Amino acid sequence: MAFWNGWAGKLFGRSVARDYVARLDRPNLFWPQTSWVDWLSGSQDAYEVAYGNPVAARCADMIGQAVAQLPVEVWRDGQRLEAHPLLAVLNQRANGEDSAGQVKYGLAVLMATYGQAYLRGVRVTAGLSEIYVHGRKGFEARRDRHGVLSGYEFRRENGGPVVFPNEADGWCEVRRIIRQRPNLRDKAASPVEMAGRSIEENNAVRNYAKGQFEHQGRRPAVVVVDKDSTLEPDQIREERVRLSQQMKDDATRRLPTFLAGTLSYQELGASSSDMQAMDLRNATAREICFGLGVPPVLLGIAGDSTFNNQAEARAGFARDTVRPLCGFIAGELTAWLQPVAPGVEIRFDYSADAASAADEAVRWERAARGVGLSINEKRRLVGFGPVGDEGDVVLVAGSEVPLGVKVEGTQ
Template sequence: MRFDLPWRKKQSSEPLASPAMVNQTKASAAARGIAWQGSGAFSLAARDTSSLTRLGYLGNPVGFRAVRMVIEAAAALPLVVQDAAQRYESHPLLSLISRPNAAQTRQDFFESLFGHLMLSGNAYVEAVSTTEGWPAELHLLRPDRMTIVPGPDGWPQAYDYTVGGRKHRFACEDGRAAVLHLKNFHPQDDHYGLAPLQAAALSLDVHSAASHWSKGLLDNAARPSGALVWAGTDGQGSLSDDQFRRLSEEVEANFQGARNAGRPMVLEGGLDWKPMGFSPSDMEFQKTKEAAAREIALAFGVPPMLLGLPGDTAYSNYQEANRAFYRLTVVPLVTRIAAGLSEWISGYGNEIIELKPDLDQVSALSEERERQWQRVSAADFLSQTEKRKLLGLPPLPEGELDG
């Protein structure tokens, strides 16, 4: 039985149509070794995605904001469709990505796609179609529910998607995957990608521990206020267990917490109050937290200056940091994912097309692009075709002169 997502229209149980492909016998020389290592068993992710998401996204403001900045900027980047001959103003692929499915807009779809990559290192896209040709809808599948099934040659032969005890298998037929698996580079995993959260796991622990420490200070009048010292009376050298327990309970009930801040303490005979201040190590604790926050931001490719984190001197101003954010993080991410999507979807339409970001419409890169256009336009030794190629444009249409 075919597993249907809640919002999906009822579809046929037949597999998706795919273009005819020539059988090939080529294979990697290392494929057998990979297959032997996996032995045909399920290849499980090395990290618990759910735990990392709770720690680094749901429970950490720096991780949350860094992820939001990347996925919002990447999803908003304009995309164009072109082939070797022209750039299209109207195309089935443009219509598909402008409304991937009935439940998601273009922005929602791509935010979720890039979010999966940021949080788990993997993203899975399913194409749904009732007829041959371009897919009618695109759906995202949650990475924490997906399991890759390696085949005898080491490559994935199926993808198992499990929800509420029900499992649906997406088979890879005729050398083509039923779903598109987009992933980050992982040097030690053949099947799953590396999430930025994994690289920032230690910094997340440090930052979260520092936040809990600060919360503990607030719960205790926001400072290590002091100590009650028992001087002893009537020959009694120390407090009995009952006396110590009663004193601790009274201090906790009457003098700890924000509502009791500054409340005067009445001491019984034999008790003396010794005030305490911050030690040098306590004073360095906040700096440790700030350093951990910068490391979290850097793991996601976000300049700390854009998050308002102190101590970042890598860029002279906000505009320069924002330009570096787009050039070094957003554009490479969108370019890679757009290339993977276009290569995969091209097979359904039997047409080689290219999906790429339109950098001329990115305001953060406007000055940089303007300088590039001026340099290329002033190069008299280049033909029009060469200039267009340098600017990422297709060649001139047939019949137009190439000067």
Template sequence: MFGFGKKDGGPAEAKASATGRVVAWGTAGRSVWSPRDTGTLVRSGFSGNPVGFRAVKLIAEAAAAVPLVCGDGRARFDVHPVLDLIGRPNGAQGRAEWFEALFGQLLLSGDAYVEAVGNGGLPAELHVLRSDRMSVVPGTDGWPVAYDYAVGGRTHRFKVADLSPVCHVRSFHPQDDHYGLSPMQAAASAVDVHNAASRWSKGLLDNAARPSGAIVHQGEAELSPDQFDRLSMELEANHQGARNAGRPMLLEGGLDWKPMGFSPSDMEFQKTKEAAAREIATAFGVPPMMLGIPGDATYANYVEANRAFYRLTVLPLVGKVVEALSHWLGLHAGETLRIEADRDRVPALQAERDAEWGRIAKADFLTPDEKRRMLGLPPLEGA
């Protein structure tokens, strides 16, 4: 990855398997998992899975709605160009839509990229770039020297100098130096199981919501190839699919229908689907109760689950993103900036904050500035 051990001027390495054109039709005994690239994960885990879709939307929308405050560590600003920029990042998106796209990219791919548009100083506009189109260009020392954004067969390079035009926010990845690990990758196996269980249920409904059966030939002579083909075509045309549900079957010539009941493994499919849904919710940090998944009694009620959701998932995600934006925008503006989540205005945490304010206010052994520091507030002017 860092360019060590490469020989310049050598022929391009080509890798191809001698069995690449051979198709294996038998998959019995082997699990088939979907690819783990970002595009496939988004299609199967977000666009094609209701649990993954709702988990990402729930986190992104909740994080985008968290109120923010801006300061320099000593005071909070009521009016500041950064607040105006965040309030309207560009001409096509407002604050909520822009932040939802930013948090959504980070959840789905593990990486989020923000482009600064302007002629110097504080950016005039901010744009969220698609993570699946961006690639990091590492230098000889391993640190990024540029970002390549590929779209429509063309590639635009953002060079990283003293002031980078791109802010890269990434999740922790223990085995990658440049890209983050998304919750969708951790939940990929559970997504495959959940989607497979949904397809199995759909196939059962198409088969009149009943298990399959077998036609038993009780005659002494075996069926001729023509008779077997004709019987197969009649079954496929007249007794398969939802439109033929409940249609009586007319058998002749010593044929008998033997229905097959559900096996224990068939009966466990619904439980398997619910278990996979809980694993998806766990990977994203969403209490299953908030997604309507049955069988979960971790929290006493919905209010407690919602409070834990904000405290353990939403606020840490917001803190990670706004910290990176604060440093990056501060470099552009040429001043120290500190953007934070305003916990006092988060409705889900209101009861906790009221108790904390009351407990600290009654502490007579603390000075006013010590109390403000414990509440996350800047000191009073002239104190």
């Protein structure tokens, strides 16, 4: 029995020691993060992912603000209508809770994050009385056995589903605006999902910098037990407590510390200077801006030289991001409202955006330098009407003479 107890005690103690050493030698992740596959598969909300990153959140907000400040126009047969029931809903008061600007802002932000949004409108004669914007949560497209869209279904949290069917004239109270993927009809091309890897990397760099700040510049560390250690588990725990207390008391300790009793303290990873965290943060921030369609210059991100100044960046943002998005939304609204207001066309007024101001400045410069043009031709070039027959004259510089003419008073 004594032999059995001694042999079992040695075996049990050796297994415990080996397990304890293994757990000490296996360091844990210092800053745990959600894996990319988890939120890419839909476990996380695209807007929440963008909202959790300051660069992505600011890009989405800039797109929403740019779209919200543009007025909506109603056209029919090539003429802009000054009075129409749709103008009050699309430019003034969208519903009892939201203004038209808020609805346009929400629609643009959802398109910039999800790549899709849902509009719900209350139908009246020749227009809408109210219009609402919703995210994709709770909505589901319904199709018949041939795969043709027959309406939408909204699943409430407390209650049964609400069905919005297609009526006989083609009208449906709900309209989904979606940037479809070419290979998947019901899957949206989400800009946040495209820039998701850069968002994850940018958050990782920010978390690393935050950890450095909270731990006074010290890097993650582990306590390693040597192979020939004779310490008991209780002694190891006491050393760990003493080490933790020592690091708390001395906030300036940065170098590895070797303790007595075959325990060693080792830092893990590289320093912030080795990783060049600031350069990596700016690089990932530029990738996020490129994915969402916002020039990095507008966010004050260093290292970007795509545009010469803020004016060029704002004009490029309006021309390459805001206008295509507005044109896409206007086309969807036009198709949706045909059963309500046949023959109307929805457009956005771009006359006040940055791209229009830049184009106008270019036209004025071209008109001023237009040699051989009459006054009326220059006025038509910048958008003004003629001033009469006296404007058909061509003005030239008085100091310019032909090459073969000899000027009096010269040799």
